[in-house]
Amino acid sequence: MLTPLKETLANLLQFWPFQLLLLATFLVLLYRWSSTSANASPPSPPNLPIIGNLHQVGLQIHRSLQTLSQRHGPLMLIHFGSTPVLVVSSAEAACEIMKTHNTTFANKPQIIFFKKFCYNFKDVSFAPYEARKSVPKSGKVMNLIQVFEKLVSIQSSKDPDEQNGEEEAAEEIGKKAAKWALPGL
Numbered sequence: 501m502l503t504p505l506k507e508t509l510a511n512l513l514q515f516w517p518f519q520l521l522l523l524a525t526f527l528v529l530l531y532r533w534s535s536t537s538a539n540a541s542p543p544s545p546p547n548l549p550i551i552g553n554l555h556q557v558g559l560q561i562h563r564s565l566q567t568l569s570q571r572h573g574p575l576m577l578i579h580f581g582s583t584p585v586l587v588v589s590s591a592e593a594a595c596e597i598m599k600t601h602n603t604t605f606a607n608k609p610q611i612i613f614f615k616k617f618c619y620n621f622k623d624v625s626f627a628p629y630e631a632r633k634s635v636p637k638s639g640k641v642m643n644l645i646q647v648f649e650k651l652v653s654i655q656s657s658k659d660p661d662e663q664n665g666e667e668e669a670a671e672e673i674g675k676k677a678a679k680w681a682l683p684g685l
Contacts, residue, residue: 544577552579
């Protein structure tokens with residue numbers, strides 16, 4: 501016959517996988533709680549695993565974000581699905597962020613369509629910020645404007661003799677501009 505203490509111990513030993521799972525879950529939650537408190541992320545409303553904070557955003561997005569910002573402050577982090585979005589609702593905070601993190605916001609989104617049709621983001625308008633700052637963009641754009649102005653002036657010329665010679669010059673200028681502006685060709 502087993503004593504009550506031995507019976508209790510035997511019952512606990514029968515459920516050791518469950519207890520181990522419970523302990524592991526507790527330790528993981530404790531680690532996540534301690535790491536998020538050490539992380540310097542802005543305040544955030546509670547979100548759901550798959551949809552994030554989409555359930556808190558109504559048809560009038562600006563009003564929903566205003567209500568959330570009144571509760572959580574002028575700087576908050578929300579999730580649209582799995583994409584984190586930083587919401588800045590004060591002009592002072594927006595100016596400060598744009599001053600300190602301007603290179604982060606200078607890049608355009610890299611969409612597959614533009615990757616295929618804009619020479620792998622190597623053209624003037626879709627190049628990453630790091631590539632654009634090494635080559636002065638204004639110089640390239642000004643040269644393109646001058647080339648196109650020259651082409652337009654040649655096409656609007658009325659004299660047939662003058663137009664024939666200028667068409668050859670325009671064709672040559674067009675080839676040079678294409679080589680210069682479209683390096684992948």
